[in-house]
Amino acid sequence: MTRFITSSFSxxxxxxxxxxxxxxxxxxxxxxxxxxxxxxxxxxxxFLGDSFYENYLRVLLYQxxxxxxxxxxxxxxxxxxxxxxxxxxxxxxxxxAAYALVYYRIKYATLLFWIIFITILVPLELRIFPTYSVMAxxxxxxSYFGLIVPISxxxxxxxxxxxxxxxxxxxxxxxAKLDGANTWRFFVDFLIPLSKTMIVAMLIFMFVFGYNQxxxxxxxxxxxxxxxxxxxxxxxxxxxxxxxxxxxxxxxPPILIIIVLQKYFIKGVFQDK
Amino acid sequence: MKKVQFxxxxxxxxxxxxxLGILLIFLYWPIIQTFRDAFTMQDAFGFGxxxxxxxxxxxxxxxxxxxxxxxxxxxxxxxxxLITGSIGLLLAVQANNVMHGxxxxxxxxxxxxxxxPAVVGVMANYFFSERFGLLYHLFHELWGFNWYxxxxxxxxxxxxxxxxxxxxxxxxxxxxxxxAIQKSVIEASMIDCKNSFRRFWTITFPLLMPTTxxxxxxxxTYAFFDTFGIIDTTTIGAPSGETRTLVYKAYMDGFRGLDxxxxxxxxxxxxxxxxxxxxxxxxxxxxxxxxx
Numbered sequence: 001m002t003r004f005i006t007s008s009f010s011x012x013x014x015x016x017x018x019x020x021x022x023x024x025x026x027x028x029x030x031x032x033x034x035x036x037x038x039x040x041x042x043x044x045x046x047f048l049g050d051s052f053y054e055n056y057l058r059v060l061l062y063q064x065x066x067x068x069x070x071x072x073x074x075x076x077x078x079x080x081x082x083x084x085x086x087x088x089x090x091x092x093x094x095x096x097a098a099y100a101l102v103y104y105r106i107k108y109a110t111l112l113f114w115i116i117f118i119t120i121l122v123p124l125e126l127r128i129f130p131t132y133s134v135m136a137x138x139x140x141x142x143s144y145f146g147l148i149v150p151i152s153x154x155x156x157x158x159x160x161x162x163x164x165x166x167x168x169x170x171x172x173x174x175x176a177k178l179d180g181a182n183t184w185r186f187f188v189d190f191l192i193p194l195s196k197t198m199i200v201a202m203l204i205f206m207f208v209f210g211y212n213q214x215x216x217x218x219x220x221x222x223x224x225x226x227x228x229x230x231x232x233x234x235x236x237x238x239x240x241x242x243x244x245x246x247x248x249x250x251x252x253p254p255i256l257i258i259i260v261l262q263k264y265f266i267k268g269v270f271q272d273k
Numbered sequence: 274m275k276k277v278q279f280x281x282x283x284x285x286x287x288x289x290x291x292x293l294g295i296l297l298i299f300l301y302w303p304i305i306q307t308f309r310d311a312f313t314m315q316d317a318f319g320f321g322x323x324x325x326x327x328x329x330x331x332x333x334x335x336x337x338x339x340x341x342x343x344x345x346x347x348x349x350x351x352x353x354x355l356i357t358g359s360i361g362l363l364l365a366v367q368a369n370n371v372m373h374g375x376x377x378x379x380x381x382x383x384x385x386x387x388x389x390p391a392v393v394g395v396m397a398n399y400f401f402s403e404r405f406g407l408l409y410h411l412f413h414e415l416w417g418f419n420w421y422x423x424x425x426x427x428x429x430x431x432x433x434x435x436x437x438x439x440x441x442x443x444x445x446x447x448x449x450x451x452x453a454i455q456k457s458v459i460e461a462s463m464i465d466c467k468n469s470f471r472r473f474w475t476i477t478f479p480l481l482m483p484t485t486x487x488x489x490x491x492x493x494t495y496a497f498f499d500t501f502g503i504i505d506t507t508t509i510g511a512p513s514g515e516t517r518t519l520v521y522k523a524y525m526d527g528f529r530g531l532d533x534x535x536x537x538x539x540x541x542x543x544x545x546x547x548x549x550x551x552x553x554x555x556x557x558x559x560x561x562x563x564x565x
Contacts, residue, residue, distance in 0.1 A: 020440075104282075104285040121551060230390070270449040
């Protein structure tokens with residue numbers, strides 16, 4: 001009986017927590033399916049209206065921006081390129097760097113370790129203007145390369161891969177050596193398959209990280225052709241329901257990825273079973 | 274370190290080169306430039322710059338707005354850490370308690386983690402707008418809430434906006450921490466101590482210390498850096514710069530004011546703050562907690 005009461009109490013608390021998360025998002029969604037005059041007269045809505053297709057289609061295809069050169073569809077395309085680029089570039093480089101740090105007897109191992117990991121303490125926000133001027137000097141402003149590479153300059157995934165490699169039993173390398181595997185074969189045939197969960201987790205983590213960037217795209221894209229979704233939120237004009245619809249769509253890709261690939265993500269990032 | 278390793282050879286550099294290359298060009302080069310900016314001053318027409326030692330630092334210490342931003346950043350990170358940590362812990366303990374539906378709860382509570390701070394800010398905007406914001410009107414009824422003018426009210430606005438999505442990360446980390454505690458420890462404690470409330474604070478919570486301190490760092494970092502998007506889409510620093518974080522102020526001084534010297538000096542001050550927090554974490558806290 002007490003067990004029943006305490007567990008009902010737990011369910012109740014959790015339910016309240018879930019409502020705090022869901023209700024605001026639901027209200028914006030419900031409101032995004034109404035007309036602007038409805039919102040202006042009656043405020044945010046709890047129930048669905050019938051302008052869903054009309055509002056969402058208009059937002060996706062409407063030519064926005066100061067020069068009316070970009071649609072939300074193009075922004076989603078840009079965000080997707082940026083997030084995918086950040087995920088792949090940072091995961092591949094981190095995977096390799098962590099491999100060298102763990103599996104080689106390197107001369108200046110400690111120095112290299114610090115050169116790589118101290119960078120975690122200096123997030124992009126702390127060097128944003130100099131990074132911009134470096135990009136300007138390299139002629140990389142207004143390019144996908146310019147959106148992707150400075151965000152990929154991160155050692156966070158390296159830290160995770162290094163931790164993971166250290167838990168791999170030494171016997172794996174011994175047996176691989178007996179099989180005659182060289183360093184490259186050991187890395188590709190043994191270690192990468194074994195790190196699959198961690199790799200997927202880091203790809204998700206870096207994808208969401210890249211997709212959610214706000215300040216950097218704001219600074220490095222002066223041409224509307226390279227606007228991303230998250231920075232576009234501030235730039236897009238339009239009536240209130242269209243802005244609701246845009247906000248709703250902007251959060252779909254990362255949420256979908258986190259929910260669908262939740263198992264990998266939690267296992268890798270949160271070290272959970 | 275591994276007992277079995279490959280001998281040092283040229284191939285190690287091939288593995289290191291891509292990341293080191295990117296870090297050197299897109300991280301170390303800008304950092305060096307940050308230091309150069311911080312110790313030089315541009316002339317008014319942007320034609321040249323001269324070395325001015327610590328003048329930029331002295332200027333920011335003379336600037337009352339810097340201390341306002343400093344005060345706000347400290348309060349903001351403290352309150353966000355406290356709120357998101359305790360709600361996250363409360364939810365994690367309840368989720369760990371229930372027999373059925375643990376993974377459903379996980380799914381239903383993890384997704385806000387994925388939303389960009391700037392998107393959260395835009396959403397919060399709708400709930401705090403004077404025209405149809407529900408929370409604006411609720412709080413206005415209660416005590417005359419008006420974040421355009423009252424510093425306290427604007428704090429409430431950005432704290433709610435900043436805490437909302439961060440509860441997710443705290444919940445998942447605490448739940449993972451709770452699940453890592455060995456069953457036998459909990460079972461033994463159930464025999465010794467019948468009061469579940471006391472059992473939690475004397476047995477479970479101390480075992481969660483590594484998670485707690487890790488989350489403190491995560492939350493402080495979040496409040497320092499990731500909230501830029503939230504501030505820029507909610508109060509934009511209103512009223513009169515009271516809700517500007519240090520990062521936000523540095524950006525505004527550099528971007529709007531085109532004062533790169535001051536922005537550089539402010540960046541270096543923040544690097545120092547981050548460094549102090551990190552050293553504190555390693556020296557004093559890591560040594561005092563017990564990992565099982």
